[in-house]
Amino acid sequence: MKSVVRTAAGGPEVLELVERSVPEPGPGEVRVRMRVSGVNPTDWRSRGRPLPPEMKEQVPHQDGAGVIDAVGPQVDPARVGQRVWVWEAAWERPWGTAQQYTLVPDKQAVALPDHASFELGAALGIPALTAHRALTVxxxxxxxxxxxxxxxxxxxxxxxxxxxxxxxxxxxxxxxxxxxxxxxxxxxxxxxxxxxxxxxxxxxxxxxxxxxxxxxxxxxxxxxxxxxxxxxxxxxxxxxxxxxxxxxxxxxxxxxxxxxxxxxxxxxxxxxVFVYTVHPAAKRQAVTDVAAAVDAGALRVGEEAGLPLHRFPLERTRDAHAALEQGIVGKVLVDIP
Ligand SMILES: NC(=O)c1ccc[n+]([C@@H]2O[C@H](COP(=O)([O-])OP(=O)(O)OC[C@H]3O[C@@H](n4cnc5c(N)ncnc54)[C@H](OP(=O)(O)O)[C@@H]3O)[C@@H](O)[C@H]2O)c1
CATH class of the missing domain: 3.90.180.10 (Medium-chain alcohol dehydrogenases, catalytic domain)
Incomplete structure (x- = not known):
């Protein structure tokens, strides 16, 4: 499969498009065939920091959307085929969403209704969970x-x-x-x-x-x-x-x-408000409420919702990072082939 990885800290040039074998989900994990990867400022900021010693390489991007295509032990097999949005995929893990298949803990892949686009799904995680915390604390x-x-x-x-x-x-x-x-x-x-x-x-x-x-x-x-x-x-x-x-x-x-x-x-x-370390109960509530808002059609993306979309193919992930770092207005998305 095609993956974007980094092995070092630095500018967009540390991101490399490579071939990797499709990973097998472990206990409690699902594997998601990614369709769209969402880019946030946290992704280019963390790219500038060294990897933790236990990680040889990391795939960037916390947010994304796609379809579950395999599940590990202890996960309901009925989830295979479900459309999902993914949050915090690369937080203290090597598996971000800038690749064709990624692994996340079961609870970090949330059902995305048929009426909601993968673009919307990929734009939810960091922004919506942060906004939820700020509005409820x-x-x-x-x-x-x-x-x-x-x-x-x-x-x-x-x-x-x-x-x-x-x-x-x-x-x-x-x-x-x-x-x-x-x-x-x-x-x-x-x-x-x-x-x-x-x-x-x-x-x-x-x-x-x-x-x-x-x-x-x-x-x-x-x-x-x-x-x-x-x-x-x-x-x-x-x-x-x-x-x-x-x-x-x-x-x-x-x-x-x-x-x-x-x-x-x-x-x-x-x-x-720091989204990654919000108390787990508050995070669970945020995920539940954001999913309900999506179901209700209350969260939207695109110019008509005040959030213009800027799309880049996976092989131009470096350009996606550079655009965001330079202050592009709207949501930067990476399309997964
Ligand atoms: N703590 C967390 O968990 C968390 C989560 C998500 C994001 N973040 C951080 O939050 C920041 C924003 O993220 P984002 O994805 O929303 O970025 P973004 O889409 O680039 O938006 C940043 C916005 O801030 C506005 N801004 C800057 N200075 C301002 C000021 N003095 N008064 C009013 N508005 C101002 C900018 O517009 P103007 O300059 O035109 O006013 C811009 O619209 C980033 O630094 C990101 O790393 C933190």
Whole structure:
């Protein structure tokens, strides 16, 4: 089979297209014939880090979609033939989704209904599970996303044209929240509106705090934050009492500085979100809720859903990484032959 692998840390050039034998699923594993592999910033970031000593090589990409074609011991054989989306395939494992067949633990291959495309399936894992956590981690929150669970809440999503932000807007809308988002350009504003945001604010050209407070005079309850260091002052200004700033991004060495007394007197929660290490019970709930949102048609991809798709063949996985690293807007996907 064709696999993309890396044996070293570095730029896109460390990714090699190679031939490997089709692996056999072990106990508790399923083998998935991949159709589409989803690329996330985590994939190019981790490509730059050395492999753990026990791994000789690794196939990149956490997310993907395809069809189960074999199962190992202790897995229901009826799963063979099931369309699935895959999450965290390459987290502390050598088997990513940038290859024709991959192996994942049974629970990490989730049924994908016939009406949902493989493109959608490959775009779910990292963005939707991260967005779910950010939307459910607040004090007294429902811990789950379903119609009505965020009724009455106002959510601010920073950077509404990003992949995680897109999932956050769609999930928050499905849950019944009022959704406000910030963007840096008119083109990104169009995407954020297509995702379903009620109000879109250009943080470069408008007074973001005034615009947000005009819609939510009591402040916002949940902030899904991609740039905590840049937006801490804005977040403080628009947060309601008891709000959460759920931040999920940060580069090496970046410091977050918040005024303790103001934060304390408003009972604000500054909450980090790192999808891989979310508590297993919360992760299970996220997978369940995201699958339900897909079933209900509440999660979509493509320009009309605010998430343009950029497709690359497997042999151009290096270009897919480079495009994402250079800040392409939308979802980068790799088609598996
Ligand atoms: N912690 C986790 O578990 C986790 C999970 C997924 C992703 N991440 C990280 O989260 C980041 C985003 O991932 P992604 O897949 O959503 O990337 P993406 O699709 O490239 O989106 C990033 C978005 O952030 C926006 N942005 C940057 N600075 C901003 C600011 N000051 N205010 C408002 N928006 C701002 C960008 O738009 P403008 O620059 O035009 O505003 C862009 O739309 C990456 O660094 C990724 O590694 C972390």
């Amino acid at each position: 607040h004090d007294g929150g429902p811990g789950r996303i379903a119609p009505g669970t965020l009724h009455g809440a106002t959510v601010l999503v920073a950077g509404g044209a990003g992949a995680v932000a897109n999932a956050a807007i769609q999930l928050a809308r499905w849950a019944g929240a009022q959704v406000i988002t910030t963007v840096s350009s008119p083109a990104k504003a169009e995407l954020a509106r297509a995702a379903g945001a009620h109000r879109v604010v250009n943080y470069r050209t408008q007074d973001a705090a005034a615009e947000i407070l005009a819609v939510a005079p009591e402040g916002v309850d949940i902030i899904v934050e991609v740039a905590p260091e840049a937006n801490a002052a804005l977040d403080m200004c628009v947060a309601a009492r008891g709000a959460v700033v759920a931040y999920y991004s940060g580069a090496e060495g970046v410091q977050l500085s918040v005024p303790v007394l103001t934060s304390l007197s408003a009972n604000l929660r500054w909450q980090s």
